[in-house]
Amino acid sequence: MKTLIIVAHPQRNESVTQTFFRDSLANLDNVTWHPIEPQFDVKEERQLLISNDRIILQFPLYWYSAPALMKKWIDDVFGDTFALAPEFVMEDRELGLVVTTASAGDDFGAGKPEQFTMSEILRPFEAMAKKVKMKYLAPFVVHQFGYQTEEQHEQLLTDYQQYATNSDFQDFSGQTKWFLAQLKNKMNKLDNEYDIIMVQSLYDQLESGQDELKDLQWTLSMIKNAGEDKNGNNGLD
Amino acid sequence: MKTLIIVAHPQRNESVTQTFFRDSLANLDNVTWHPIEPQFDVKEERQLLISNDRIILQFPLYWYSAPALMKKWIDDVFGDTFALAPEFVMEDRELGLVVTTASAGDDFGAGKPEQFTMSEILRPFEAMAKKVKMKYLAPFVVHQFGYQTEEQHEQLLTDYQQYATNSDFQDFSGQTKWFLAQLKNKMNKLDNEYDIIMVQSLYDQLESGQDELKDLQWTLSMIKNAGEDKNGNNGLD
Numbered sequence: 001m002k003t004l005i006i007v008a009h010p011q012r013n014e015s016v017t018q019t020f021f022r023d024s025l026a027n028l029d030n031v032t033w034h035p036i037e038p039q040f041d042v043k044e045e046r047q048l049l050i051s052n053d054r055i056i057l058q059f060p061l062y063w064y065s066a067p068a069l070m071k072k073w074i075d076d077v078f079g080d081t082f083a084l085a086p087e088f089v090m091e092d093r094e095l096g097l098v099v100t101t102a103s104a105g106d107d108f109g110a111g112k113p114e115q116f117t118m119s120e121i122l123r124p125f126e127a128m129a130k131k132v133k134m135k136y137l138a139p140f141v142v143h144q145f146g147y148q149t150e151e152q153h154e155q156l157l158t159d160y161q162q163y164a165t166n167s168d169f170q171d172f173s174g175q176t177k178w179f180l181a182q183l184k185n186k187m188n189k190l191d192n193e194y195d196i197i198m199v200q201s202l203y204d205q206l207e208s209g210q211d212e213l214k215d216l217q218w219t220l221s222m223i224k225n226a227g228e229d230k231n232g233n234n235g236l237d
Numbered sequence: 238m239k240t241l242i243i244v245a246h247p248q249r250n251e252s253v254t255q256t257f258f259r260d261s262l263a264n265l266d267n268v269t270w271h272p273i274e275p276q277f278d279v280k281e282e283r284q285l286l287i288s289n290d291r292i293i294l295q296f297p298l299y300w301y302s303a304p305a306l307m308k309k310w311i312d313d314v315f316g317d318t319f320a321l322a323p324e325f326v327m328e329d330r331e332l333g334l335v336v337t338t339a340s341a342g343d344d345f346g347a348g349k350p351e352q353f354t355m356s357e358i359l360r361p362f363e364a365m366a367k368k369v370k371m372k373y374l375a376p377f378v379v380h381q382f383g384y385q386t387e388e389q390h391e392q393l394l395t396d397y398q399q400y401a402t403n404s405d406f407q408d409f410s411g412q413t414k415w416f417l418a419q420l421k422n423k424m425n426k427l428d429n430e431y432d433i434i435m436v437q438s439l440y441d442q443l444e445s446g447q448d449e450l451k452d453l454q455w456t457l458s459m460i461k462n463a464g465e466d467k468n469g470n471n472g473l474d
Contacts (some may be wrong), residue, residue, distance in 0.1 A: 064361035064368075065302055068309035075305050113366050123357050124301035130299075130352050225418050 001167045003100070004052035008059045008070035017100050017145040021058070024157045029185075031164050036073050045077045050089055055134070055163065057125070058098035063164040064121050074128070083132040095129040096137040096163060099121060105143040123146045138170065176210055197231075238269040238404045241289035242335070245296045245307035253336050258295070260381075261394045268401050273310050282314040287326055290301035292371070293401065294300075294362070301358050310316060310349040313366070322367040332366040333374040333400060342380040375407065409454045413447055 009018050025031050034048065051056060059070045083090050099122065107113045110122075118141050121214075129136035140155065140163045149186025167230070183203045190196050206213075242262075247253050262268050271285065286292060292360045296307045303311070312319075320327050336359065344350045345358075355378050366373035377391065377400045405411025420440045445452075 062312050063238060063308075063315060064364040065308065066313050068305050069304065071300075072305035074300050076470045078300060086306065115364055120360050121364060123353050123360060127301040127352055 001030065001052060001165070002052045003031040003054040003056065003164050004048055004071075005031065005033050005056045005058055005164060006073065008073065009035075010059070010065055010067055010069060013118065015060075017060075017142065020043075020145070020153070020157075021098070021160060024160055025164060028161060028165050032053065036069055040073065040076075042076050042079070044074070047226045049077070050094075052093070054094040054096060054137075054164075054167075055090075056096040056098055059100075061099050061101045065124070072141055078132070079130070088133050088161075091133040093134050094137050095125070095134040096123055097139040098142070098160070098163065099139055100145060105107065105141070172214060173210070176206065176213060180207060238267065238291060239289045240293060240401050241285055242268065242270050242293045242295055242401060243307075243310065244270065244272040245294070245310065246272075247304055247306060248293050252297075254297075254379065255389070258335070258384070258392075258397060259352055259461060261397055265398060265402050266324075270460075273306055275306065277310065277313075278470040279313050279316070282310070283293060283319055286314070289330070291331040291374075291401075291404075292327075293333040293335055296337075298336050298338045302361070307357040315365070315369070325370050326368040330371050332362070334362055334376040334380070335374055335397070335400065337379045337382060340380065342378070346379075348361075352367070403452060410447070413443065413450060417444055 007018060007022075009015050012062075015018075022033055025067075032048070032052070053134060057066065057070060057074075060064045065071070072217075075151065076132055080083075099118070103114055109115075114234075118139060123138050126136050140160065145156075148156065162169040166178040168177070179202060183199055183206070186202065187196060187199045191203050192197065197225055244259075244293055246252050259270055260277055260465060267286070269289070294303065294307060294311075299305075302308070336355070338355075340351055346352075346354050351358075354375060359376050362376075363373050378399065382393075385393065399406040399412065403411060403415040405414070405434045417440060420436055420443070423442065424436045427436065440470060
């Protein structure tokens with residue numbers, strides 16, 4: 001799977017969040033970090049689109065939508081002859097969104113300060129995906145990056161890496177397979193024998209324990225669901 | 238009430254719909270037709286905003302949202318210091334939307350080609366209005382203008398005029414009052430005695446028949462609702 005991440009951030013180089021995301025992809029294969037500049041070549045952009053399988057639009061939420069720069073890219077590149085042509089060149093490719101917000105996750109939803117859920121606010125993108133027959137991925141929303149703890153950032157890092165490169169990121173066994181592939185990749189790059197043994201041992205444990213992990217995951221999700229029922233929601237959507 | 242209509246249409250001068258709307262406002266007072274150019278002065282735009290009571294954003298739906306030009310205007314003019322400043326300069330002003338679409342009204346909604354209703358697709362604007370404490374007006378959506386009949390265009394014309402200039406356009410007695418004011422205005426501009434008598438007679442009939450009209454309107458709405466119940470919806474939303 002090849003992934004294209006289209007980044008539109010008016011202050012991209014000064015954005016701590018965007019820098020964090022870019023750096024987290026440094027050691028991953030088959031993923032292209034592609035910031036939009038105010039001037040772009042529509043033909044080149046379309047060529048990039050069709051040479052990738054997962055297209056991710058990444059932007060900060062400005063007035064409940066993409067910044068103007070991202071919208072210009074969509075209007076010009078998707079156009080009304082390219083993405084809607086009878087052959088539907090975008091068909092079956094995936095459309096992901098990485099959206100950062102300045103508001104807290106808890107602020108979104110009926111009766112809350114932001115009134116709507118992020119799922120609702122991002123409906124125009126979901127409608128767009130349907131129109132061009134792309135598969136719409138669950139949006140990856142990051143609230144208040146700057147207020148997150150070091151631990152939350154670590155979790156965010158692997159979650160983001162998977163959103164970018166794991167074809168099966170929403171499924172537990174897909175996640176385990178992805179981790180195994182990452183470890184294998186890491187092993188191949190090591191030259192210290194002790195490190196290799198350590199990583200190999202971790203790999204073996206993870207691989208042989210997959211069934212056990214699945215059971216554990218199921219139990220955890222039951223406990224988690226019970227907790228969420230009490231609160232009415234999980235604060236994210 | 239003073240109204241500002243902010244028009245963003247990439248091919249504004251060639252758009253039959255936008256020309257129709259602009260011409261329909263020719264004889265109305267207190268309404269400013271304000272097309273956005275790619276270059277605009279943020280300070281001037283803000284000054285325009287605060288000197289009006291009803292702000293209407295008017296645009297064709299591009300990929301389920303405003304065209305990039307309109308989004309740029311929103312990002313720059315609303316900014317994050319102006320519309321969100323503690324004094325909430327936009328507070329209690331009205332936010333209206335006039336949105337034209339190439340798809341048929343019947344195509345919008347769950348299980349239909351466009352998947353979502355226009356109300357859902359326009360949520361980002363509703364969220365924006367709430368954020369800056371503006372009153373969100375029911376969006377004025379025009380589907381497939383080019384396919385409409387002459388009769389539909391005539392109806393559209395007065396509906397649009399009211400959306401632009403009637404402070405109470407959703408209420409029947411507000412609509413009647415608006416029509417009376419229009420007639421009075423027309424009378425004052427006439428100089429042919431015969432015409433004056435005709436319009437005066439129409440005015441008197443309309444004014445004296447207001448209660449009767451209200452009853453009629455109520456009966457009609459009952460009949461209409463019964464019809465809509467059968468179809469499940471009215472095709473607009």
